[in-house]
Every structure is written in structure tokens, then in C-alpha cells.
Amino acid sequence: METEPQITFRGLDHSDAAEGIIREKIDKLERFHDRITSCRVTVEKTTRQGHKGHLFYVALDIEVPGGSVHVSGKPGDQNAHEDLNVAIRDSFNAAQRQLQDHVRKSGPVHVKSHPEKHHGQVVRLFPDEGYGFIKTPGGLEVYFQRDSVVREDWERIDYLSEVEFSLMDGEKGPFAVNVSMRA
Template sequence: MAVPLQITFKGIEASPALEDRIREKAARLDRFERDILRCHVTVEAPHRHQRQGRLFRARLEVFVPRGDIVVTRESPHDHAHEDPYVAVRDAFDAVVRQLEDHVRRQDHRTSPNPPVLAHGRVARFVAGEDFGFIETADGQEVYFHRNSVAGHAFDRLHVGDPVRLSVTEGEKGPQASVVHPAGRNP
């Protein structure tokens, strides 16, 4: 991992084997977010229960440029956390999910504006079938299917109706992935 990693043990002896496991897991985090500034992992045994063994808590703080992610994994009812390796594993799993969500949110914010929909008119329908063709403003003929028409409006479309559409390249040529009726011809 190219970012500073800090590991802290509280209430337990430092374990070289556990430190190695934490370093392994931390090194994999940059697959999910390349811009991690630093990572702080704390493993602690906060208290002893009278009837059960020691439960461990793992806290991860991952600092990224557009917000920080903090995860604490402690479950007083989960006896699997009597093993510090399990608490660390669960915390890293939660951090990975949150990093993925964080990256998706950032990609959504920084992505360009949604594609501009092309304008066209329904050119023709194929008799007895659930598809037809739209002629775009630049003269291109684009296939469309009933399922691509927004609002289940396929049955309300007529030849000549104006539409807005998103065009993708299909196996047999251009096709509309989404068709929005734009109103009727006057």
C-alpha cells in the first residue's frame, strides 16, 4: 500500500501475525480507491464478559480526499469476535463496501451531464410486431422495441409522432435504448 498505515493495539499485546494480516488487507484497499491518503487500524479488547471470552473490536479509519470512512466492528452477541482476526476481517469487509459506495457517489457527481437525447419521428411500425423504426433528425433509421418506450406508451405511438431517444449500437445496427414520446403531430 502506498499510503501510510498506522496500526494500534489497545488492551492486547501487539501480534506480528495480526499486524501482517492487517497489512495484507490494507494493501488491497487501493484496488477500490486509488487516492487513499492514510489508514489507521485499531484493534482492542475493550472489556471481558463474565460468561464468555474476550470480544475484540476493530476500528478502521480510511482517509480519502473527498471524505473519510470510519468503521467499527464490535458485536457483543457475535462470539466470532472472540477471535481478533475475525473482527479485523469484518471491519475490512465493511470498509470495502463503503469505499465502493463512496467511489460510486463521487463518480456520479463528477460524471458529465447525462447524454443529450436525440430527436426523431416514428417512421414506421412492423405490422403485428412489437417494434418499429424511428427516423432521427440527421436521417438515420433507428430500431426500437416496445420495451424501450418509456411509460409503457408503445401502443399510444403513431407514425409521425415526435420522440426523444437515446441511441446505442446494437448487433444489427443502431437501436434506441430509451424512447420518450414528445407529443403528437398537430
């Protein structure tokens, strides 16, 4: 989490035990969704009019990339309980369900990866046949062909030319793609 969770108590004194339970629940949410950026928890105790006892409300505001999760703790909500531990449990369960919905709706995040760039020197070139071989500093010889050379670099490539390329695995071994002259 990017920021320290904020836990606020209203209408009751701070409780180390309740805060410990809340922090455990936050840790569990972070294991479920590891991109939570902030979490605010408000624990409120109110007195019911005309009845003995108190009601506890636990509200959560959780920020994640692309959205947020809000579990309301307003009086009259279903999240009102006479037992603080039950109120905490139910609010965090509701938050986890909302996080699941958020993940499902937003879909997986795909980050396009670019192949690692390698460099080497042309050690054999067969211009009439349209292919050649590049030797890497590590001693690996890699096949390349005219179609793998970018722009008009094929016309400029010569024996001992310095090139950079991406490495692919083929049926007959590694081969170079996106071959270009080194600047």
C-alpha cells in the same frame, strides 16, 4: 498512500501476525481504491462480563479525497468477535463496501485535458478563399481555415508567420484548430 498506516493495539500485546494480516488487507483496499491518503486501524480486546473469553473490535479510519470511511469498533457493535482474524476480515469488508459507496456517490472524476500545443510556420496562404497551410518543424503540412483562427489573428497572419495550434484528425488528414500568432 500518502502517510504510513497507523496500527494500534489496545488491551493486547502487539502481534506481528495480526499486523501482517492488517497490512495485507490495507494493500487490498489500496488496489481497490488507489487514492487512499491515510489509514488508521485500532485493534481492541475486551473481556466480557460474566462470560469466559474475549471480544475483539477492529476500528478503521480511512481518508480519501472528498471524504472518509469509518468502521466503528465500539463495544456492542456488530464488529465484535471472539476470533481476531474474523474481526479483522469483517471490518475490512465493511470498509471496502463503504469505499464502493463513496466511489459510486462521488462519481468518476473527470479531469479536462487540453490538447497539446504545436507550433509551425505558415507556408501557403489563400486569404480570399479563407484557408492556408502550416508546416511544423517535423515537416508535416497541416491545413487550417479562417474559422480555426482565434481572435482577430486572421487579419495578422501572413506568409511565414509563426503560429501555434492544436492538431486534430479529420477525414482528409490532420488539420489545425485554435490557431494563434506566436508571441
